[in-house]
Amino acid sequence: MSADISSPRPARPDWLWHAGLVAFVAVWWLVYRQLIPLAEGITSLFPVDRHSHTGEALAFFFYDVPKVMMLLTLIVFAMGVVRSFFSPERTRALLAGKREGVGNVLAAGLGVMTPFCSCSAVPLFIGLVSAGVPLGVTFSFLIAAPMVNEVALALLFGLVGWQVAMTYAAFGLVIAIVAGWVIGRLHLEGWLQDWVRDIHSGATAPDASGDTPLTLVDRYRLGIEAVREIFGRVWFWIILGIGMGALIHGYVPEDLMARIMGADAWWSVPAAVVIGIPMYTNAAGVIPIVEALLGKGAALGTVLAFMMSVIALSLPEMIILKQVLTLRLIAVFIGVVGSGILAVGYLFNFLF
Amino acid sequence: MEIKVLGPGCAKCKATADLITRVAAEAGKEVTIEKIEDMRQIVGFGVMTTPAVVVGGKVVHKGSVPSHDQVLAWLN
Numbered sequence: 001m002s003a004d005i006s007s008p009r010p011a012r013p014d015w016l017w018h019a020g021l022v023a024f025v026a027v028w029w030l031v032y033r034q035l036i037p038l039a040e041g042i043t044s045l046f047p048v049d050r051h052s053h054t055g056e057a058l059a060f061f062f063y064d065v066p067k068v069m070m071l072l073t074l075i076v077f078a079m080g081v082v083r084s085f086f087s088p089e090r091t092r093a094l095l096a097g098k099r100e101g102v103g104n105v106l107a108a109g110l111g112v113m114t115p116f117c118s119c120s121a122v123p124l125f126i127g128l129v130s131a132g133v134p135l136g137v138t139f140s141f142l143i144a145a146p147m148v149n150e151v152a153l154a155l156l157f158g159l160v161g162w163q164v165a166m167t168y169a170a171f172g173l174v175i176a177i178v179a180g181w182v183i184g185r186l187h188l189e190g191w192l193q194d195w196v197r198d199i200h201s202g203a204t205a206p207d208a209s210g211d212t213p214l215t216l217v218d219r220y221r222l223g224i225e226a227v228r229e230i231f232g233r234v235w236f237w238i239i240l241g242i243g244m245g246a247l248i249h250g251y252v253p254e255d256l257m258a259r260i261m262g263a264d265a266w267w268s269v270p271a272a273v274v275i276g277i278p279m280y281t282n283a284a285g286v287i288p289i290v291e292a293l294l295g296k297g298a299a300l301g302t303v304l305a306f307m308m309s310v311i312a313l314s315l316p317e318m319i320i321l322k323q324v325l326t327l328r329l330i331a332v333f334i335g336v337v338g339s340g341i342l343a344v345g346y347l348f349n350f351l352f
Numbered sequence: 353m354e355i356k357v358l359g360p361g362c363a364k365c366k367a368t369a370d371l372i373t374r375v376a377a378e379a380g381k382e383v384t385i386e387k388i389e390d391m392r393q394i395v396g397f398g399v400m401t402t403p404a405v406v407v408g409g410k411v412v413h414k415g416s417v418p419s420h421d422q423v424l425a426w427l428n
Contacts, residue, residue, distance in 0.1 A: 123402060124403065
């Protein structure tokens with residue numbers, strides 16, 4: 001998704017769009033406030049005791065699914081509108097020639113704001129590196145982009161609370177900045193695949209942009225498009241994840257997780273990171289499970305580490321990056337980011 | 353008319369190629385679509401987001417599945 005979608009077709013007047021948006025948010029808010037009675041109502045339709053295991057699981061499911069779907073709609077739309085102000089080309093222009101340090105901070109921020117899908121990771125990587133963006137700064141961008149994404153934030157906000165959502169976002173950015181900076185300090189440019197190095201030393205690829213300025217309504221359209229696309233991709237995972245979470249919520253004994261994933265079990269943080277790497281669901285699938293685990297006494301740091309590992313270090317992503325990075329560089333990438341996640345996990349278990 | 357669709361074989365890239373084929377058939381235009389999946393070639397066009405569309409050697413679109421109207425405009 002980039003700023004290329006202009007509007008040649010005859011459109012509704014602008015004021016109708018603005019009014020429609022206001023009306024939508026108002027209705028959204030009214031419905032959102034009624035979700036608890038709604039969930040209780042639906043649960044009472046089932047022939048089960050409300051306080052039985054099944055009753056608890058059902059109530060959890062019918063409350064969380066609409067809640068998460070609603071939050072996701074609003075947050076993804078808002079992010080879609082905000083992202084329409086950014087583009088990979090503009091990001092490249094902003095980052096080219098930036099020093100490390102400042103560059104890493106900027107890159108992590110832009111990683112959150114710049115619209116691109118994971119299948120564009122390789123051309124984007126090359127586009128940045130070939131334009132003279134330092135390798136470490138490029139990594140800050142590539143780490144922040146998947147880690148701090150709107151789906152993760154919407155789900156954390158809805159299921160676990162805004163404090164944890166903000167904490168996650170802040171430490172996700174810190175890891176992206178620090179890990180990128182460390183990788184930059186190691187001067188591993190020689191560990192890129194040969195053909196990427198050649199582009200690096202050669203001339204910059206021609207700029208293929210020719211963007212027309214967007215109107216506010218165009219940006220609304222992009223927001224709606226983002227909602228449609230993300231829902232198409234994650235609705236199934238959300239239902240599956242919340243279903244799993246509901247089962248844990250209803251059936252797993254209260255203190256089991258406290259023993260396995262509690263703050264006292266020192267090995268639980270590295271275990272959470274290692275288990276998280278090969279797991280590839282997106283944030284939508286893992287966060288409902290995380291919520292349920294927290295409810296059963298799992299420690300916040302352990303759970304955060306697990307979540308970050310699942311989202312930021314994934315095998316499919318490594319396979320894509322294999323085209324541009326040598327295995328050694330990928331190993332360093334996993335090592336540095338993994339250490340950062342580990343540190344965050346321990347820090348939180350220690351603090352809370 | 354020769355149109356290239358650049359992209360590493362992701363779902364959106366396929367959707368883009370299919371859309372162009374369909375619109376061309378509707379408009380009765382003769383097009384040959386070449387899918388370019390090799391990353392070196394894709395990068396050679398200077399695009400940073402895929403799918404991208406190249407018409408007459410020039411990148412006309414990148415980063416998303418184009419709209420029906422956009423495709424029609426390229427064909428004319």
